[in-house]
Amino acid sequence: MNNINLEINIAGIKLKNPVIAASGCFGFGREYSRYFDLNRLGGIAVKGLTKLARKGNPPPRIAETPSGILNSVGLQNPGVKTFIEKEIPFLRSYGIAIIANASGNTIEDYEYMVEILSSADVDGIELNLSCPNVKEGCMSFGSTSNGVFEVVSRVKKKAGKPLIVKLTPNVTDITEIARAAETAGADSVSLINTLLGMAIDAKTKRPILGNVTGGLSGPAVKPIALRMVYQVSKAVKIPIIGMGGISNGTDAVEFLLAGASAVMLGTAGFVNPMAWVETIEGLEKYMIENNVKSVTELIGGLIA
Amino acid sequence: MNNINLEINIAGIKLKNPVIAASGCFGFGREYSRYFDLNRLGGIAVKGLTKLARKGNPPPRIAETPSGILNSVGLQNPGVKTFIEKEIPFLRSYGIAIIANASGNTIEDYEYMVEILSSADVDGIELNLSCPNVKEGCMSFGSTSNGVFEVVSRVKKKAGKPLIVKLTPNVTDITEIARAAETAGADSVSLINTLLGMAIDAKTKRPILGNVTGGLSGPAVKPIALRMVYQVSKAVKIPIIGMGGISNGTDAVEFLLAGASAVMLGTAGFVNPMAWVETIEGLEKYMIENNVKSVTELIGGLIA
Amino acid sequence: MNTIYKIVKSEKLNIDTFLLTVESEKIAKKSRPGQIVHIKCGNGTEAYLRRPISICSVDREKGTFDLAIQIRGKGTKILSCLKAGDDIDVMGPLGQGFSLYPRHKKIIAVGGGIGIFPLLQLLKDHPAQNKKAILGFRTRSLIILENEFRQSCNELLIATDDGSYGEKGFVTELLKKEVEKELPDMVFICGPTVMMKAGVELLKKHNIPCEVSMEQRMGCGIGACLVCVCKIKKDDDWNYTQICKSGPVFSGDEVIFD
Amino acid sequence: MNTIYKIVKSEKLNIDTFLLTVESEKIAKKSRPGQIVHIKCGNGTEAYLRRPISICSVDREKGTFDLAIQIRGKGTKILSCLKAGDDIDVMGPLGQGFSLYPRHKKIIAVGGGIGIFPLLQLLKDHPAQNKKAILGFRTRSLIILENEFRQSCNELLIATDDGSYGEKGFVTELLKKEVEKELPDMVFICGPTVMMKAGVELLKKHNIPCEVSMEQRMGCGIGACLVCVCKIKKDDDWNYTQICKSGPVFSGDEVIFD
Ligand SMILES: Cc1cc2nc3c(=O)[nH]c(=O)nc-3n(C[C@H](O)[C@H](O)[C@H](O)COP(=O)(O)OP(=O)(O)OC[C@H]3O[C@@H](n4cnc5c(N)ncnc54)[C@H](O)[C@@H]3O)c2cc1C
Ligand SMILES: Cc1cc2nc3c(=O)[nH]c(=O)nc-3n(C[C@H](O)[C@H](O)[C@H](O)COP(=O)(O)OP(=O)(O)OC[C@H]3O[C@@H](n4cnc5c(N)ncnc54)[C@H](O)[C@@H]3O)c2cc1C
Ligand SMILES: Cc1cc2nc3c(=O)[nH]c(=O)nc-3n(C[C@H](O)[C@H](O)[C@H](O)COP(=O)(O)O)c2cc1C
Ligand SMILES: Cc1cc2nc3c(=O)[nH]c(=O)nc-3n(C[C@H](O)[C@H](O)[C@H](O)COP(=O)(O)O)c2cc1C
Ligand code: FES
Ligand code: FES
DSSP states (O other): OTTOBOOEEETTEEESSSEEEOTTSSTTSTTGGGTSOGGGSSEEEOSOBOSSOBOOOOSOOEEEETTEEEEOOOOOBOOHHHIIIIIHHHHHTSSSEEEEEEOOSSHHHHHHHHHHHHTSSOSEEEEEOOOTTOSSSTHHHHTSHHHHHHHHHHHHTTOOSOEEEEOOSOSSOHHHHHHHHHHTTOSEEEEOOOEEEEOEETTTTEESSTTSEEEEESGGGHHHHHHHHHHHHHHOSSOEEEOSSOOSHHHHHHHHHHTOSEEEEOTHHHHOTTHHHHHHHHHHHHHHHTTOOBGGGTTTOOOO | OTTOBOOEEETTEEESSSEEEOTTSSTTSTTGGGTSOGGGSSEEEOSOBOSSOBOOOOSOOEEEETTEEEEOOOOOBOOHHHIIIIIHHHHHTSSSEEEEEEOOSSHHHHHHHHHHHHTSSOSEEEEEOOOTTOSSSTHHHHTSHHHHHHHHHHHHTTOOSOEEEEOOSOSSOHHHHHHHHHHTTOSEEEEOOOEEEEOEETTTTEESSTTSEEEEESGGGHHHHHHHHHHHHHHOSSOEEEESSOOSHHHHHHHHHHTOSEEEEOTHHHHOTTHHHHHHHHHHHHHHHTTOOBGGGTTTOOOO | OOOEEEEEEEEEEETTEEEEEEEOHHHHHHOOTTOEEEEEOSSSSTTOSOEEEEOOEEETTTTEEEEEEEOOSHHHHHHHTOOTTOEEEEEEEESBOOOOOTTOOEEEEEEEGGGGHHHHHHHHHOOOSEEEEEEEESSGGGOOSHHHHHHHSSEEEEEETTSSSSEESOHHHHHHHHHHHSOOSEEEEESOHHHHHHHHHHHHHHTOOEEEEOOOOOSSSSSSSOOSEEEEEETTEEEEEEHHHHOBEEETTTEEOO | OOOEEEEEEEEEEETTEEEEEEEOHHHHHHOOTTOEEEEEOSSSSTTOSOEEEEOOEEETTTTEEEEEEEOOSHHHHHHHTOOTTOEEEEEEEESBOOOOOTTOOEEEEEEEGGGGHHHHHHHHHOOOSEEEEEEEESSGGGOOSHHHHHHHSSEEEEEETTSSSSEESOHHHHHHHHHHHSOOSEEEEESOHHHHHHHHHHHHHTTOOEEEEOOOOOSSSSSSSOOSEEEEEETTEEEEEEHHHHOBEEETTTEEOO
């Protein structure tokens, strides 16, 4: 297409374009495969996986907020083994990068996950140190640089695949956390996971979510995500996958300019199932109009 | 009005209703006094004051974001002495609580501010430990519990007026910060100040704000603010003033249910100069419809 | 995948409910009674998420379908302002509809509130000879689609909470009487959770199969995000199962109502 | 305080600019040339903030005012869809307009881009005998309000960037020629910052007073939030001053253009 090059390599993961479906918003790809050809995507980060199957949190699990949503799914998933057996073969039938999103309650869980996923047919592992909807593990590791350093350096030893560490925005200084991940051996960081929030129904005087609090995503959080990507890009050398409220090509360009090498979209797809495809098309259009030959030229291109 | 009682006492500050204009969004009241009778309000938190006059940050100082705004004013103000001389007499002509919002670069600045304001004719002092738009002081004190404890315990000794400590949401655990403020002697906490964010113009490849980053406010942040108020209300005993994206009576009720004893509105007034008045009216309507006799019945009334 | 269709008609049914007729060959042809659509309300972020609405009836000849929508909040309010000729963004048909088995000769459809809507096309399409409908409304002035229902079944019973029309009381009480009179082969229940729960318990005693249509807040609408779940029995245990994909219709005995 | 008015007319002026006529006794009567209004675009949060727009002209008899608006983004797009009869939420008139001194017998109004709009009512209202307007457009097809301007001044000069109509080049070049022909008593400049800066520097050399109309992103629109500032000289120093309240019109020699 007009000689523009959308390819990007994130720490060894080859993407034919920098647009990836965000974890938890795209299941294992089956549902959206009926809406568009998954081959269009750069990659898919699958639903957050754990060692054993998890039931997740009680409903309601979603609340609408101004230009955003809260979710409190709580990592419902069939367990990593079922994923490997039943979902990878389906996903492999497409020519896209498969990123396995992994969570755990303990460091040993994370080690187990990275080990088993390293011998599975995935392209990269996204270590979820940032889910706000589960009591143990996850965000509690991800909110301190010590926690992140410890988990990442431990699992790095077991990792036979590129390791992406997914960061929580619910911290005082995200650059400190990103640096801890980098020092511990992360090949990339992805950010942001959701911001902890809450919605109340004044009529019933009750929280809307069954789990009381949930994670905020969608356009509302974009300014925060963009700032964090920008700050982290100044703090680490490893590539960044940016996300948080991206809905179209222009949003994606903004994240690339701020310093991301690729982007993920989740929530926007709920509103528009073509959001991923339209984001790729919008990015192409921007590149053509602005005479950008390769997407790599945009990365960190902010004039500030 | 129908025998409902909107009065509330926040740590000794008497408010005839729990709706206060948020600092920085209402100047010193003069401008909005042409739009409605300031006597309608519970109180006014005036523009952030410093020891000496401050010019503030270069424009643009505002960017529109999905259901919100970023601002990077940077505490432009005429200095606390000018405020005392020129603005207090005007504000005192109304029967509303005057809350002086005070910032500083150093602990000594904060001590100076609290001392001078304690002998001025204000009803309370809101210690701004949370402005994200200035390089020194402020949020750098406010983002650690040690910082907050130190500033608050030092200024408390000089304080002859109720001391409200305004908290930043840009922290890992706001309850820890709130507890530090309480332990150090704060009479109340107000939250949230703005979330650090950023906006980029893809066309020009430049940040929209002259200061690159700015503070996010408006409806977009409401779920985060509500969650923080809820968490803090479980963590401290002092009264809480809640804010962040409140635009109407229903929003205000949600904050009261989450545990706030009063609320502030800022950004909503830019869109609707009657937002403060309409919030009071909406709150009254809710109370009548739900047979709530006193606003105090709503505080912390969430069923969760 | 195109999701933009034209509105053919918008009609007020009662104080807060309206009927929207939308042109779509695809949805009219493909949809089964009980399936839903997922609708974008307005162009912007005002009502950010799509809204799930049951297909109320379809005209397969004309290639149109009807939605009966009650105004509850922002999104349904926006939809109520649409007029003939306007575009509407609709994903669907989605989910699993009711079971239409020829072996079920005598059926009863029980609906309350917005739960009555999916029952209309069910009654139209079901092959049973004997179709009865029991519909509940708060009060007489809120009764809607009465003629449409009457024409689609052999017998229509209406209950109002205040007795201002038909029987006074809950639809489950009427169901109880009907069942005690003569056992149906199958019952379909759609309405508030308490109502469905009571209905399922009642029918269990009589060993009559039934289906219910579950409701939950939704995100994607197609099964990918796992937000719209209810508890569904699985072997000796249960799973949180997506209402948008495996439902909204479930067999009454597989649902765990908390 | 009521801010809701009725739209009387909406008219397309060129490919991306339209003229909105709004009914408001108050604004028509009270406003001075150069003042602005602050408009809510749509009901929702889609375009969250109000948009500042200069009052282009007023009809004090009819009690209406005109806004000429260029579609730039979300908010102006929403405004462009409004039609006669629709409501519009307008705060205003706001800020300080141009100075209309009877001692200024010969004036020149210089405008570029959207900067031409506030000059129309200025030319209509100014008491000078000799009123000249110099307006700049990118190209012929974008020229708008030509007749209106021609009727409101003694002489109208038009410049286009590409020379497709009138003089080729920048308005400041035309201003230079005019000033060198005959010194005006006062000049009003409104347009991009670079243009205003060049104009102010030119006029300074000739010791001619001038006023400029500044632009900046706004929040409250009334002076309370301090976001819409520009550098204004004060004694030996300068202050960031609110454009919405102390401007948008400032004396050319008090503004510091960075
Ligand atoms: C399977 C299914 C079928 C439905 N069929 C119909 C129908 O045929 N006719 C009809 O009028 N209504 C139906 N509803 C209910 C309808 O979806 C809600 O009334 C509607 O989403 C409310 O949106 P709102 O913008 O008016 O309310 P708001 O309160 O502004 O909505 C805020 C958010 O909460 C969600 N929400 C609020 N109430 C409900 C609810 N009861 N169920 C699901 N989500 C909710 C909204 O979708 C939105 O995401 C159905 C719901 C489900 C789940
Ligand atoms: C004093 C003044 C007078 C003006 N008079 C006119 C006029 O008569 N006619 C006209 O067409 N335009 C005028 N403008 C410019 C007009 O305000 C912007 O074009 C408009 O705000 C853009 O809004 P949008 O939603 O289309 O763009 P968006 O890009 O969606 O706007 C996003 C945000 O940026 C702000 N913004 C973007 N561009 C500008 C700008 N140039 N100036 C100020 N804010 C901006 C918007 O107000 C909004 O808050 C004037 C601006 C000012 C400050
Ligand atoms: C319903 C839902 C489920 C999610 N589940 C996961 C998850 O399992 N693992 C994870 O790392 N992130 C999860 N996320 C976070 C997203 O991957 C993403 O970080 C966040 O939503 C911000 O991007 P967005 O605004 O484009 O959605 C989930 C988000 C949503 C909305
Ligand atoms: C333009 C602007 C200026 C502000 N200035 C101050 C300030 O001087 N001191 C302060 O404590 N907070 C300041 N704030 C923060 C607000 O007081 C408030 O905490 C925040 O905006 C969230 O509330 P809202 O969403 O109702 O605006 C400012 C906010 C805005 C938008
Ligand atoms: S709404 Fe996403 S799974 Fe049902
Ligand atoms: S826009 Fe608030 S001071 Fe000008």
